Amino acid sequence: MLSRILLALSLVLLVTSLALIFFVVPTERTMGVVQRIFYWHVPLAWNSFLAFFVVFIASVAYLWKRTKNWDILASASAEVGVVFTTLFLISGSIWAKPIWGVWWTWEPRLTTALVLWLIYIAYLLVRAYASSSERGARFAAVVGIVGFLDVPIVFLSITLWRTQHPSAVIFTGGLADPRMILTLVVSIFTFTALYALLLVQRVAFKKGEEDLRRLKRLAESE
């Protein structure tokens, strides 16, 4: 039921967001039409961060309560977060090409996202490398906590590093037109709904796998 509502909501928002981006919002003067990437680029970043925050909270809760559901929530959110971060990196890189003539720029936010991406890939890998799933859950929770607390320090260090070695900066800020703000806000809601939808789906999937495992055990011991 919840996933039906979320599916409908995200579809409606998605269409609205696309309509706003392609038909309503005015073209930004300095960057031209590619600036419209911004309206999805930013929500992706925002929701990656939200996803990793959820991983952090669920990891703390898992270590505290030791209930499987917290672990399922954490790992599902990490996976969706990695998908969002990947898309954020791709969109940032495609945006950099026409504006700066390069596919990659060591812009602080982009660089921080790259480091984050690597941390959460490691998060997903630790689970696979652990010798038992309970251990994997515990180790992943530790990485989820440590990794998230690392984010502000990573961002600070990269920002400070860039101010000393200046280079291309994607976010020149300045949303002059109210229609731009509206589009951004709608897009942020769109991706938040998408995040919620994917999370709910992924959690249900993982719970199903868990049930299947339990059933199989039951069938074996019959």
Place this chain on the structure above:
Amino acid sequence: MISRDDVGDKAIEVRKLTRTFDDFPALRGIDLEVARGESLVIFGPNGAGKTTLIRVLSTIIRPSSGTVLIDGLNIKEHAEKARRLIGVVSHHPFLYANLSAYENLEFYGRLYDVPDLKTRIGEVTTLVGMTARLHDRVSTFSRGMQQRFAIARALLHRPQIMLLDEPETGLDQQAVALLWEVLRGEAAARRTVVMTTHNLERGLDLASRLLIMSRGKIVFEGGGKSLDLAGLKQAYQDVTAEAGCPQ
């Protein structure tokens, strides 16, 4: 917390203990009381949960559910106090190969806050008959010698309770004999001993009480004196036969 008086003479009290590894139930509801000064020997086929039980009692593995009291101390809340009362001997000697036996014992002595450490190291080394090799590196020792020092290490802090997980693994006959001699001395000293072993004969000889475990449960319990070797062998065979073919 339960006060010491309520506990009376129970060294170990285990209630409804379970432990699962992922989905595998290694321990499925263990209830066990061990009186102070008792020598409890646990038998059972491989995979019966003996090692898991010893590891839970020695606070290495946490229980999935149930309670474990060591001398009235719940190991959940008072793990450190409980650890002080326990001496553990397992398949591994827990000795650092690059250090001499003396340095190893000194190290563990510091962790346990053993008073008058030097004298105590001398005492336990004499007990296991290894005084001559005390200052040699552990890496130069045979398996049997390492295990002798492992026993010395476990006795170092005068534990009230000795937990031994198949301590005779890899030992030569002489070392096994010595180990048993030491343990008998320990039992006589009103020290509680809990041990797992495959050796029915020697186990029976030492035990004041014995258990057989199978598939995570205690399936047989008998007094050491009322049971002879033939009876134990029969009971053990019954259990393994049952465990061997489920249904």
Place this chain on the structure above:
Amino acid sequence: MTFWRKVFAITWKDVLSEFRAREIITSVLVFTILVIIIFNFAFGERVEMVAVAPGMLWVTFTFAGVLSLNRSFILEKEDGCFEGLLVSPASRDVIYTGKMLASLVFLLVIEAIALPVFAFLFNLTVLTPEITAITLLATIGFVACGTLFSALATNTKARELVLPILFLPVVVPVIIGAVNASELALSGKSWGDMTGWLGILAAFDVVFLTVAYLVFDYVIEE
């Protein structure tokens, strides 16, 4: 007081063991010198040494750190010694602090030998109070988070692989901070110019010492 007595017992045991076998320090030192030589072949005379020296220095020390941290817990796992620690009344905090200090000693010894080699081979003045302070702060950060991850990695199926995968993205701030501060120090800048970087290094140290101390228990329990 008993806390520190037990901590030093663990640290001393590691130092003594290392002094006997000289396994970690010798091999990591050889590795360090090899890396320096390879850097020399890679960059040769084409670049000015002052420009690449800080990067070279910290790439070398980072990988040296990974090697030495990995070894520290693997040695503990051999002969089941780690279980000996677990059944002893040394609390988990004691074990973490003791192992961390031992790794700190090893890395500092390695750096104390490698830095003069650097000075000698590349004609750099690296033996200054500034470089010493930076090295100390960065190395504390390395071992604070490295000890946690190394303990985690030894309980996985691919120990040698898991540590670098986890460790490298998380210590990005330390590497950025150390490289940039060293660069400033080598070009003769004053302490004042480095405060930002030293601040980031210190912040990382504080955050990671605290967090690792808090979650270490979950990495080693079963």
Place this chain on the structure above:
Amino acid sequence: MENLGYLFAVYTIVWAVMFGYVLILIRGQNKLRQEIQQLKDSIKEKSP
């Protein structure tokens, strides 16, 4: 206006990845449901 390609590239990729991810999730769930059903049936058969 030649930059339009980049714009479309971004929107297409984001769309495709999202769509693909949802598709994988739905497929996986369907397979899972089938497997669970099969298992339940086989258990029922064994003990009627």
